[in-house]
Amino acid sequence: MSTVVVDDIGSCSDKCAATPGCQSINFYMKSSLCELNNKTVENTPSHKVQNNRAVYFKNPDPLPPEPVNGNFTEWSNWTSCSLSCGNGTRYRSRSCTNPAPAHGGKNCTGPYKETKNCNTQSCPVTLKNSVILRFHGSNQYWQDLSGFLSPVLQDASKSRWVRCWRAAFDGWNVTKTFHPKCDKQGPTVTIVRVGSYIFGGYSDVSWDSSNTYASSTKAFLFSLHNTRGYSPVKLPVVKDHQRAIYRCGHYGPIFGAGPSFGVSHDMYISNQASSNTNSYLYVFTYKAPPGCSYYNYCSFYTGNHLFTPNDVEVFYETTN
Numbered sequence: 001m002s003t004v005v006v007d008d009i010g011s012c013s014d015k016c017a018a019t020p021g022c023q024s025i026n027f028y029m030k031s032s033l034c035e036l037n038n039k040t041v042e043n044t045p046s047h048k049v050q051n052n053r054a055v056y057f058k059n060p061d062p063l064p065p066e067p068v069n070g071n072f073t074e075w076s077n078w079t080s081c082s083l084s085c086g087n088g089t090r091y092r093s094r095s096c097t098n099p100a101p102a103h104g105g106k107n108c109t110g111p112y113k114e115t116k117n118c119n120t121q122s123c124p125v126t127l128k129n130s131v132i133l134r135f136h137g138s139n140q141y142w143q144d145l146s147g148f149l150s151p152v153l154q155d156a157s158k159s160r161w162v163r164c165w166r167a168a169f170d171g172w173n174v175t176k177t178f179h180p181k182c183d184k185q186g187p188t189v190t191i192v193r194v195g196s197y198i199f200g201g202y203s204d205v206s207w208d209s210s211n212t213y214a215s216s217t218k219a220f221l222f223s224l225h226n227t228r229g230y231s232p233v234k235l236p237v238v239k240d241h242q243r244a245i246y247r248c249g250h251y252g253p254i255f256g257a258g259p260s261f262g263v264s265h266d267m268y269i270s271n272q273a274s275s276n277t278n279s280y281l282y283v284f285t286y287k288a289p290p291g292c293s294y295y296n297y298c299s300f301y302t303g304n305h306l307f308t309p310n311d312v313e314v315f316y317e318t319t320n
Helices: 009-018 131-136 137-151 179-182
Strands: 002-005 024-028 033-037 055-059 088-091 113-118 160-166 188-194 197-203 212-214 220-226 230-235 245-247 279-285 311-318
Touching: 002 197, 009 024, 009 212, 131 137, 131 188, 131 197, 131 311, 137 188, 137 197, 137 220, 137 230, 160 179
Parallel strands: none
Antiparallel strands: 002 033, 024 033, 024 055, 088 113, 160 311, 188 197, 188 311, 197 220, 212 245, 220 230
C-alpha cells in the first residue's frame, strides 16, 4: 500500500489507523520503516513479517474507506416519438454511476428521466371510419386503400377523410342524399360493397350536378375483394382522361366514359341502386382489371358486370 519512515512503532500504528484501507503494518525496528498493508497484502501470509528485526500486527481499528458521493452520467439521446400524431412522448435518461455512491456516500440528487411531448398535431381521420371496411373487411383493407390514396393526398400531414354519404344509412335517392351532401366538397373516395366484394374509385375533382364530364389524370378505380378473393388492385386512368368522371344530379358516382355504342361509363351507380340492377362495370377509360378487356363489360369486381350494391360510402378529403 505504502511505506514511510516513522519515529517508532507507535507512530507506525497511528499512521495505519489514520489511513483509509490500512489493514495491518510491518514495522522494521532498525530502520524505523513502516509498511502499511491493504486488504490484498493482509490476505497474503508471506507479507506478514514477524522476526527479531521486524514486527507485524493488524490495525485494531482501521478507518473505513472515504465515502464516495454519486454523480450522474451524461443524458442519453432523446428517444423517438411514441406517436406520429396525437400528442406522443419522448424521453431521455441518465444513471447515478459516474461514479456510483459507495462507502456511505450520497446518492445523486435530481431526475433520472426527463419526458417531453412531441408530434402534438391532431391525427388525420382515416378510412378506418368506413363501415364497409370496418365490418366487411379488415385493417389490411383500409391500409391498402390508404396506400392507393397516399400519392394523391393534398397534404400528407394534414389530410383527413370525412364521410359525406352512406347510402345504407342516409338513403339511396341520390338527389336528396348523395348530391346535397357531397357536391363541391373537393377530392373524394367512393367505396362500394356488393356482398363480400368491395371496390370503388377516387376523384380529385368535386362531384356536382352539372351533367358534364370532368378531366383528371389522378382519378383511379380500385378493387380490394373481388372474384380472386382479397386481391387489391389500383386501376388508373389510361386514356380519355378528359372524361375521368361524369357529374349528373340524377345518378350516383360515375367514373369514366365509354364508346359511342350505348355504354357510357366504366363504373356507373344508378339512382335507388339498392333496388335495381342498373349499376354496371365496363372497361374503357381506366386500366383493365385482370381477366377483363377494353370495350367489354367486366365481371372481375363482383362476378357480374351488373350489380346491386348493399352499401355505398363517399368520403371527401379536407386539410382543415
